[in-house]
Amino acid sequence: MIEPWLLSEDEKRFTFVFDPALYPRTEGPVYVYGTFTGWKPVADAEWRMVPSGSRYREKGVPRNALVLEKTLSVLGIPGNCGLPEFKYALIGHDGRPRDLLPVQRAEGFYFQQNAVIRFPGDRPETLILAARTAERIKGLKDFDLSLPEDRMSLANFRKVPGTSCLYRSYHPYKMSFTHLETETTRSRLVKDLMDETGIRSIVCLCGNESADESLGESIGNRQLGIMAAGHQLYVDTSYEEAYFNTAGKDFGSVLGQIIRFIVANPPPYLVHCRLGSDRTGVVCAILAALSGAGLSGIVGDYEGTRNMGIGEYRDGRLLRHALSQLTGHASPGENLQQAMRGYLLSSGIADATLLDSLIAILAGK
Numbered sequence: 001m002i003e004p005w006l007l008s009e010d011e012k013r014f015t016f017v018f019d020p021a022l023y024p025r026t027e028g029p030v031y032v033y034g035t036f037t038g039w040k041p042v043a044d045a046e047w048r049m050v051p052s053g054s055r056y057r058e059k060g061v062p063r064n065a066l067v068l069e070k071t072l073s074v075l076g077i078p079g080n081c082g083l084p085e086f087k088y089a090l091i092g093h094d095g096r097p098r099d100l101l102p103v104q105r106a107e108g109f110y111f112q113q114n115a116v117i118r119f120p121g122d123r124p125e126t127l128i129l130a131a132r133t134a135e136r137i138k139g140l141k142d143f144d145l146s147l148p149e150d151r152m153s154l155a156n157f158r159k160v161p162g163t164s165c166l167y168r169s170y171h172p173y174k175m176s177f178t179h180l181e182t183e184t185t186r187s188r189l190v191k192d193l194m195d196e197t198g199i200r201s202i203v204c205l206c207g208n209e210s211a212d213e214s215l216g217e218s219i220g221n222r223q224l225g226i227m228a229a230g231h232q233l234y235v236d237t238s239y240e241e242a243y244f245n246t247a248g249k250d251f252g253s254v255l256g257q258i259i260r261f262i263v264a265n266p267p268p269y270l271v272h273c274r275l276g277s278d279r280t281g282v283v284c285a286i287l288a289a290l291s292g293a294g295l296s297g298i299v300g301d302y303e304g305t306r307n308m309g310i311g312e313y314r315d316g317r318l319l320r321h322a323l324s325q326l327t328g329h330a331s332p333g334e335n336l337q338q339a340m341r342g343y344l345l346s347s348g349i350a351d352a353t354l355l356d357s358l359i360a361i362l363a364g365k
Helices: 054-059 124-135 148-155 183-197 221-228 239-244 248-264 280-292 295-308 316-327 338-344 354-362
Strands: 005-007 014-018 030-035 064-071 083-093 098-103 114-116 166-169 203-204 232-234 269-272
Touching: 030 098, 030 148, 083 183, 083 232, 098 203, 114 239, 148 183, 148 295, 166 183, 166 280, 183 316, 203 221, 203 248, 221 232, 232 248, 239 248, 239 280, 239 316, 248 354, 269 280, 280 295, 280 316, 295 316, 316 338
Parallel strands: 166 269, 203 232, 203 269
Antiparallel strands: 005 014, 014 064, 030 083, 083 098, 083 114
């Protein structure tokens, strides 16, 4: 078996290697498919693999193998594990992936069914630990529901750093993991914690979805009252927009709506999407940054989603990638509050008066 990738001696170029012997029923062009990244998951010649040339023979690449060479700078977009993740794909006539082909598993280069590009200096033990954490599914016995911290961990419910009246959580009534024994309890706890924290306004980032009674979904009395009073905002954005087009017009529109909503509606506030991890994580990180929270605290809060134990994992490098698009800095931690404010002003998403009002409200003034 050959290695499914090669790193150049100068550690600047990366070559994907596809061995047809491992996929005997594969027919048609093969493309590199960036899983959870900004790489184009469509039939783009830029990502199509080509027959290997003679220069790869001395590296042990078979004559009939396919290769694709890219610079590490192009590939440096993190996936959920914090490093680039990929598979191989066959593309249909409509230009969309028809089949995703798993890359052979190699410990330290593999995460939740995806191959991982590990950059020079990255420790394999870190990725192995991340994969084990991601694969752990927690049951109710793993939580002591008499403890506030365990109740919040199960519900993915917590206060956003730097603020006095902004909370984030799992969806209050939509259940995404009905096969898990924790799901019904999780949904109930989100409602209970909304009551305990006195939530009065809600921002939902995954659109206006109805409760499915056949799945046991129900909207709590507090949320029904919030909805009746007109204190719920529904916006619909995506994982891709939040992480890989954070500075784009569409996500900017979402941020503008949220800022205006918070200023016009009573605290405390709850922000959520389906899991309360991705869209919620990026939006709350931006609001936390505006409120003066430091990057380490913001990242720590973001990574708290792992504590639910639902088979989902997010590394802080994914959030840092999103924030770097807004601040214009590869390392967005320096002068984060000022940089975030500057972005929102220069992009026209909000003016100074609106931002001052937002910051004062989130600080409880």
